[in-house]
Structures are given as C-alpha cells and as structure tokens.
Amino acid sequence: MNQGRYAERLRRLRQMMAAQQLDGLLTYGNPFRKDYLRYVHPAPTPSPYGFCLLTPEGGTLFVEAPWDTLPAAETVQEVVGARSAAGVAQAVAAKVRQLGLGPRLGLAGGEVMESELYDTLRERLGPATLVPASKAVMELRYVKDAVELEAIRRAAAIADEGWKTFVATCQPGVPQYEITARCEERVRELGAEDNFMILSSGTRDVYGMTPPSSRRLERGDSVLTEFTPQVDGYYAQLCRSLTVGPASPAQQRSFAIFKAAADAALAIIKPGVTAADIANAENAVFAAEGYGEYCSAQYTRVRGHAVGLHFDEEPMLWPDVAFTIRAGMVLIPHPNTYLPLAGYMVFGDSVLVTETGCELITQTPRILFEAGVS
Amino acid sequence: MKRGLIEWDPSELPAATLAGRVARVRSVLAERGLDAAVFYTSVAQPGIVRYLTHFLPYWNEGLLVLPREGEPTLFVALSNRVFPWIKGSSTLQDVRASRNLGVDAARLLAERGAARVGLGDSGSIPYRVIEELRSNLADGQVVDAPELAARLCLGADADELRLRGHAGRIAADALAALGPNVAGRTDSAVAGQLDGAMRLNRAEDTLVLVGPAGRWPGLPTGITLGERAHVVVQVEYKGHWVLTGRTLGASADAAAAWQARLATLAAPGRAVGALAAEARAHDGTEVYVYRSGRGAPFTALDERDALVAGDVAAVLAYRAADGDDLYGATFAVEPAGPRPI
Numbered sequence: 001m002n003q004g005r006y007a008e009r010l011r012r013l014r015q016m017m018a019a020q021q022l023d024g025l026l027t028y029g030n031p032f033r034k035d036y037l038r039y040v041h042p043a044p045t046p047s048p049y050g051f052c053l054l055t056p057e058g059g060t061l062f063v064e065a066p067w068d069t070l071p072a073a074e075t076v077q078e079v080v081g082a083r084s085a086a087g088v089a090q091a092v093a094a095k096v097r098q099l100g101l102g103p104r105l106g107l108a109g110g111e112v113m114e115s116e117l118y119d120t121l122r123e124r125l126g127p128a129t130l131v132p133a134s135k136a137v138m139e140l141r142y143v144k145d146a147v148e149l150e151a152i153r154r155a156a157a158i159a160d161e162g163w164k165t166f167v168a169t170c171q172p173g174v175p176q177y178e179i180t181a182r183c184e185e186r187v188r189e190l191g192a193e194d195n196f197m198i199l200s201s202g203t204r205d206v207y208g209m210t211p212p213s214s215r216r217l218e219r220g221d222s223v224l225t226e227f228t229p230q231v232d233g234y235y236a237q238l239c240r241s242l243t244v245g246p247a248s249p250a251q252q253r254s255f256a257i258f259k260a261a262a263d264a265a266l267a268i269i270k271p272g273v274t275a276a277d278i279a280n281a282e283n284a285v286f287a288a289e290g291y292g293e294y295c296s297a298q299y300t301r302v303r304g305h306a307v308g309l310h311f312d313e314e315p316m317l318w319p320d321v322a323f324t325i326r327a328g329m330v331l332i333p334h335p336n337t338y339l340p341l342a343g344y345m346v347f348g349d350s351v352l353v354t355e356t357g358c359e360l361i362t363q364t365p366r367i368l369f370e371a372g373v374s
Numbered sequence: 375m376k377r378g379l380i381e382w383d384p385s386e387l388p389a390a391t392l393a394g395r396v397a398r399v400r401s402v403l404a405e406r407g408l409d410a411a412v413f414y415t416s417v418a419q420p421g422i423v424r425y426l427t428h429f430l431p432y433w434n435e436g437l438l439v440l441p442r443e444g445e446p447t448l449f450v451a452l453s454n455r456v457f458p459w460i461k462g463s464s465t466l467q468d469v470r471a472s473r474n475l476g477v478d479a480a481r482l483l484a485e486r487g488a489a490r491v492g493l494g495d496s497g498s499i500p501y502r503v504i505e506e507l508r509s510n511l512a513d514g515q516v517v518d519a520p521e522l523a524a525r526l527c528l529g530a531d532a533d534e535l536r537l538r539g540h541a542g543r544i545a546a547d548a549l550a551a552l553g554p555n556v557a558g559r560t561d562s563a564v565a566g567q568l569d570g571a572m573r574l575n576r577a578e579d580t581l582v583l584v585g586p587a588g589r590w591p592g593l594p595t596g597i598t599l600g601e602r603a604h605v606v607v608q609v610e611y612k613g614h615w616v617l618t619g620r621t622l623g624a625s626a627d628a629a630a631a632w633q634a635r636l637a638t639l640a641a642p643g644r645a646v647g648a649l650a651a652e653a654r655a656h657d658g659t660e661v662y663v664y665r666s667g668r669g670a671p672f673t674a675l676d677e678r679d680a681l682v683a684g685d686v687a688a689v690l691a692y693r694a695a696d697g698d699d700l701y702g703a704t705f706a707v708e709p710a711g712p713r714p715i
Contacts (some may be wrong), residue, residue, distance in 0.1 A: 082672045110502075196433070208456050
C-alpha cells in the first residue's frame with residue numbers, strides 16, 4: 001500500500017495501536033473539533049461529522065453523503081457515505097463487525113462525540129469495546145513531522161499577509177466587524193481553510209478579546225488580535241497589537257513589557273524545559289515591572305500554548321503545567337494579559353522548537369504597529 | 375468558526391420573543407413534573423441555548439440549566455473576562471466558568487434540590503457530559519425530555535422567519551456581487567469574496583463550498599475554476615441559518631426552473647428516501663434534505679425521515695447529466711406547503 005507522504009505518520013499510529021493492544025483506531029470529528037480525524041485523514045471534508053477507521057492493514061473514511069464523492073486522502077483505501085450523522089455511525093459499526101475487529105477499538109476525539117452517535121456505536125459494534133485513545137494519539141501529535149511543519153509554515157505566511165490587511169483596515173471610524181470581514185476575505189483568497197480570530201479595541205477598559213462588535217475604532221485605541229489561519233488542517237498563530245494613530249507613552253511602555261516577556265520566553269524555549277518554565281519566564285518580566293498580579297487567571301487565560309491541528313493545542317503554558325517541551329513542537333508563547341497601563345494587549349509568534357532553542361515561524365515585525373500614521 | 379458580528383439588538387430580536395420561547399420550555403417542565411431543563415451548546419451546535427438566550431459560544435462549549443422558576447445559569451468553558459460580553463450579547467446574567475460542565479451543573483442542581491431534571495435534545499449532548507451529569511446525580515434524577523426541543527419546533531415565530539429572511543438576503547447579495555462569471559479565478563478567491571461580503575453585511579458565521587463543474591463543491595483547495603462552477607453558501611444571522619446553492623455560469627431560466635423544482639422537494643410528509651429515489655429515477659438528480667433546528671445550522675435527514683410543518687428545511691440537488699446543475703434553497707415548511715426563505 002502506497003500512502004506517500006503520510007507513510008511515517010501511519011507507521012507511528014500503527015505502532016501505537018500495537019503498543020496499546022488496539023485492534024483498530026477510530027478517530028472522530030464534528031464541526032467543533034476535527035483535529036483527531038484530520039490527523040489520520042488529512043484531506044478536508046465538508047461533512048459535518050466524520051470517522052476514520054484505521055486498522056493494521058488499511059483505512060476507511062466515513063462521512064455524510066454527498067461529500068463521500070470528493071477526493072479522499074491517500075491514507076484511506078475506501079470511503080463510505082451515509083445520509084445522516086447517525087447513518088455514518090451505523091456504517092462505522094457495520095464495518096467494524098464486518099472486519100471482525102475487537103475486542104479493543106481505540107477512540108480518539110470521542111470527548112466531543114454526541115451521545116446519539118456514541119450510543120449508536122456502542123450498541124452496534126458487536127464484541128468490540130471502545131477504548132479511550134485520545135491521549136495516545138495526542139502523544140504522537142505533539143512533535144510535528146515534515147508534512148505538518150510545511151502546512152504550519154504556509155499558515156504562518158498567510159498570518160503574516162493577513163496582518164497587513166488588518167493594519168490597513170484599522171482606521172478611525174471602521175467597525176470591528178469590518179476588520180474581520182476584510183481579513184477573512186484576504187486569508188481565504190490566500191488559501192486558508194479557516195481562521196480563528198478574536199479581537200478587541202479600546203484602551204484601559206479592554207480586558208480581553210471576543211468576536212468583533214459594531215464598535216467603531218477611535219484614534220488612540222489599541223487594537224489587538226489573535227490571528228490564526230488554518231492550512232491543510234494546521235493552524236499557525238500570530239498575536240499582535242496596534243494603535244490607531246501614534247502610540248501614547250502608556251501604550252509604548254505597556255508594549256515594551258509584553259515584548260520583553262515574549263523575548264524571555266523565546267530565550268528559554270528549548271527541549272527539556274517545561275511549559276511552566278516558559279510561563280514563569282514571561283511572568284517574571286511582569287513581576288519585575290511591578291505587574292505580577294496581572295499574570296493570574298483573573299486577567300489572563302494562559303501564557304501561550306501549542307498549535308497544530310487545533311488552534312489551542314496542549315500543552316498550555318502555565319505555571320502549574322509540568323509538561324516537558326520537545327524538539328519539533330510548535331508553540332506560541334504569548335504573554336497576553338490586562339495591564340492598567342493601556343488595557344489588554346497581545347504579542348506572540350509561533351515558534352518551532354529546535355534541538356538547541358527555537359525558530360520563529362511567523363515573520364511579521366515584532367513591534368507595536370501604528371495604523372494610520374504615514 | 376464564529377467570528378462575525380455577534381451582538382444582541384433587542385429592537386431586532388425583542389426580549390419578549392426570547393422570554394416567550396423560555397416560557398414554552400417551562401410549560402413542558404410543568405407538564406412533565408420536571409424541576410429543570412439542561413441544554414448543551416457549543417461553537418458548532420449553539421442550538422436551543424442560542425434560541426432561548428441569544429448566547430453564542432464563539433468557541434468552546436457550555437451547559438444551560440433552566441429551572442422551572444428563577445434565573446437560568448450558564449456554565450461555560452470560557453474565561454470570566456468575557457462574561458461581560460456574554461451578558462451583553464444575551465439574556466443571561468448568571469454565568470459561571472466551568473472546566474467540567476456536567477459536574478458543575480449537577481452540583482448546582484443538587485444544591486437547588488432539583489429532584490427531576492430533563493435533558494433537552496439529549497442526542498446532541500456529548501456523552502461525557504451526560505455521564506458527568508448522571509454520575510453526579512441520583513439514579514433516575516436525569517431523564518430524557520425530547521418534548522423540550524420538540525415543543526420549540528412547533529412552528530417558527532415571526533421573528534425567526536424575518537431573521538432567516540435577512541440571512542437569505544445576505545447570501546443573495548453576496549452572490550449577486552460575485553456575479554455569474556468566475557472563469558479563471560480560484561475556488562479560494564471566490565470563497566474569500568463571498569465570505570468577506572457576507573461578514574461585511576453583518577453575518578455571524580458562514581460556510582462556503584465551491585467547486586468546478588463535474589462534481590459536488592467542497593472546501594476550497596486553490597483550484598482554478600472554469601466557466602461553470604458550483605457554489606453552496608450557508609450563512610447565519612442572529613442565530614438563524616439559511617442555505618443556498620447555485621451553478622455559476624448557468625442561464626437564468628435554468629436557475630428559475632430549479633428553484634421551482636426544489637420547492638416540490640421540500641413538501642412535508644414525504645420520506646427523504648422516497649423523494650431521493652424518485653428524483654434519481656426521473657433524471658439522475660441526487661437530492662439531499664436538511665433541517666435547521668432552532669438556533670442550529672443544518673442537519674442532514676436520513677432516508678426514513680420526513681419534513682413536517684414547522685420545519686425550516688434546505689434542499690440541495692445536483693444533476694451531473696444534462697448540463698451539470700447544482701442548486702439549493704431554504705424553505706419554511708408550512709401546512710400548505712414550503713415557502714421559500
């Protein structure tokens with residue numbers, strides 16, 4: 001069987017299946033989360049619900065019709081369609097019984113599976129029992145292979161281009177949702193499948209980011225975003241802030257702290273450090289400036305995270321996360337938080353962890369941008 | 375992914391309309407002797423929580439506990455820093471951060487002495503959430519209550535139809551601006567233009583499929599289109615979805631004929647399997663039928679399913695032979711027949 005550029009990924013998956021004594025591996029995706037599904041079946045599908053069944057010998061994709069007629073990934077030899085999500089689950093169960101798979105069938109991505117589909121599977125699988133396998137698959141996903149890195153680099157390049165559109169759109173009087181609309185158009189034109197993007201605008205009254213509102217930009221605003229295009233299933237994230245018009249001394253002062261914190265993270269990232277080490281390195285900068293309290297959960301969610309098939313991938317960078325960083329992981333350390341100087345601010349770049357440190361994947365200048373200033 | 379304009383404007387969707395929907399749920403609770411209802415919501419399936427409260431999780435998920443009397447409580451896997459946004463864009467005022475939705479909801483229900491709790495639309499709730507609820511409440515305390523969702527589906531209210539109509543106009547305007555000629559453009563560029571135009575027109579969410587002639591459209595992959603191409607657009611406005619599809623480069627007469635045919639396929643009472651078989655036998659047309667639940671995007675119907683009056687339905691049809699046509703439209707299914715939205 002020729003499974004081309006995914007041969008190594010499939011070999012590792014099957015090795016994991018053998019180690020976990022799994023007779024088959026079922027990955028699930030729905031419109032909320034498709035990351036596990038796409039790890040095994042990399043091609044995009046419009047089907048809202050889908051499964052991929054990987055056995056020691058082959059692979060089958062199960063999706064809603066008519067999307068079963070679209071080109072499938074080279075990781076599968078067969079595509080099965082059914083009219084409804086429940087019908088798709090029934091088809092999976094029928095295949096498992098036909099193949100006589102069991103007694104242990106791994107399930108990855110099942111945490112988001114709707115009870116109707118889960119019950120359908122459980123009742124019709126025959127002797128096979130569903131065994132949680134998300135952690136085992138996630139263990140393989142932490143370190144990105146060459147194909148994954150290529151996709152992430154393309155996503156990062158689109159983030160860099162998209163940010164230019166973001167800056168160009170941020171003029172006084174423009175409503176927040178127009179920024180999103182212009183950026184969405186641009187990143188899709190460039191080939192992004194999707195783009196996780198939240199933003200905010202304002203000054204000291206801004207405590208976080210949300211979907212865009214109809215609020216119109218004003219001179220003096222800080223405008224900030226997490227910009228996260230998806231290419232071939234993989235996300236890269238860029239966090240940047242800008243000011244509408246020249247930055248005030250407070251905005252400049254605030255940004256200098258965020259940049260120093262991000263630099264501290266980049267300086268420490270290498271194989272062997274923990275997620276906590278990175279978070280603590282960022283937080284130490286804020287503490288040294290007298291803003292340590294703004295690194296708590298009251299003001300910030302995390303100090304960064306990994307990216308890949310999910311835009312908010314494990315591990316979270318946070319002081320109590322002992323996860324050891326490995327070469328080949330892609331992280332976005334971002335010290336995003338609220339500071340009383342100029343309100344919520346964001347800053348961060350996607351980085352590849354190398355054998356000796358880390359390499360920036362996003363290439364946007366690491367500055368506080370000023371929009372509308374010639 | 376939800377990233378369009380998400381705001382609640384009571385002049386557009388009055389609080390009284392939302393209160394009326396909640397009252398319908400509470401009447402079912404009273405009839406069934408239930409103390410509370412539990413509804414799940416996520417970025418992908420905002421569902422009944424959206425319909426009742428206007429809350430839209432722009433990512434992640436939540437669980438709404440709606441007591442028979444008193445303030446509803448939303449448990450949500452979002453930061454407390456966005457609670458002002460949640461409260462400002464919905465009717466919700468009691469919002470609590472949660473990493474274990476079922477566990478936290480069960481604790482609240484126990485504290486409030488809820489003896490019997492109904493799961494609204496239980497099939498759409500992740501099984502792990504249901505297991506968390508059941509394992510943290512007494513045996514028999516959690517029951518399925520499909521009537522909670524079914525009662526809401528007994529006909530769209532006037533506001534729903536008006537807002538669906540607005541969503542339809544957003545899609546139509548974007549397609550009109552695109553025009554029929556996309557030859558030489560990539561599917562990504564076409565999808566980008568449609569997506570951007572709809573969001574600029576205040577769409578909350580969009581899904582655009584584009585493809586060359588000769589097959590169903592899909593997610594854009596950068597391929598260059600010819601004179602004939604297929605596009606399917608789904609758009610959400612204030613929690614109300616519509617779906618439309620068309621063949622770019624086809625004649626206006628062909629489009630009109632297909633619109634008329636789609637309406638005949640959205641008739642209530644006929645099994646989808648029979649409809650599809652009939653269309654296939656007639657001229658090779660493949661037909662798919664979808665239902666848009668309250669606050670939810672479209673869900674595909676199975677062969678044995680049939681549309682009923684009160685549904686909001688979409689029909690998608692593709693005929694490879696005789697011109698290679700793809701069309702889709704959304705209808706309010708009424709007792710007298712389908713009405714285009």
